[in-house]
Amino acid sequence: MKTIKNEKLIQRNAKIGNVTSLAALAVLGLGMYISFTRQELFVYALIALVLGFTLTQIGIYMGSKFGRSPRPDEKIDAGLKGLQNEFVIYHYTTPVSHLLVGPAGVWVIKPYHQRGEVAFQKNRWRLRGGGFLQGYLRIFGQESLGRPELEIESEIHSLRKYLSKRIEEAEIPEINGLLVFTNDTTELDAEASPIPAMKLKQLKEFMRQKAKEKKVSAETLNPLKTALE
Template identity: 30%
Template sequence: MRIVTNKKLARRNRKITNYLFFGTFGALILGFVVINASLFTNQTPDTLTLFAQSAVLPVAFILTIVSVRMTNLWARVPRPEKAIEDGLKGLSNKSVLYNYYHFPVRHVLICPQGVFAIVTRWHDQQFSLRDGKFRSKRNLISKLFSAIRFDGVGKPFRDAEIARAHIQNAIDDVADDVNVQSLIVFVDPSASVEIETEPEIPVLYADPKRSPNLKEFMRDAKRLLGDAAGKSKNASLMPLSDEQIQEFEDATI
């Protein structure tokens, strides 16, 4: 499998994440000093000091939220691109995995089984899935802190549909008869999803030791294609020709 990753973007965002961490830490220290400045002086705070005192905590809070989000997306391990790559070991060497080139879609896979827009979740907690809605099994306090940090699981199915439509538009420019599919993949081995009702979009684990996982899904998809193709070799063909893949890359990378 060929891996095409926007390493420049990934490195840049990891650096930004580090800067945000230290910036947030500095803002919290500055906030403590500014808010308690009157304790160290006998002077009445002037207008500028009062403004700084009222602004420093909201700024520090916003920096904290942004820093946490950037950390989860760009610095947290396992890295999604690596987890997906490991989960797809054994896939046809004709396959191509694109990482961080097609935003809002972060991962795109072209393989004999089809074209897939992959939406990942980094969360390491337990969820139940019913009627297309994820519900965390954490206690109330943990849910409260998660809400404050804005780092909940969000709406994976909505994101997956947006991702599918975005890649479908790009594929339509190079091929008329290819239907893009979407996948939701949890990349952390500690994640657990109790599926109570079958979702319209597959929800998978990147970890091949968990089930359902990416490798199982691709194996089953290959079997279905083989059954549909009969004894022909169509099941092993790519959905796009080499020329179409090159055209797709030229237009989107």
């Protein structure tokens, strides 16, 4: 399998995450200092605390996605290791973060690192457990699953729009989406999911099976690969 990734973007965003986290600590510290020593400046202390909290959220997000190794792209690469050379994985080089192109077709991959019990029930994704820290972060939106099926649909639309500016509409193959849960401890129940969802260890075999069931020819994929170069 061939891997293409935007290393500059990864390094830049990792630095942004580090700087933002340090700035958050400084701003929060300033806010606490003002609140204890200059009570007449309470409004400024409150502003500093709100700003510091916002910066903390940005730092956590950027750090989890770009700062800590193994990053999501590294986990996906490890999960797909061993696929034949006809497969190409693109990280952060298109409107979608992770795109796999090969005999199994075109797949937008959306990774999730959440642990605990994940299930698709009554047309909604639900996350339970995962420990105190995950529960705390979930309150502030850092660990919630949201609506993955809608996010995938939006990413597919963005990718198709991006490609339509580079190749003819008829040359764009079917674009699929799937969810990958990268934490080994996650308990997943996704049988009712409208889109494929699986644990990382199942990803490679899933792609091999798709390639066997309905192989997409190199001739079909070549215009797309050229557009992505």
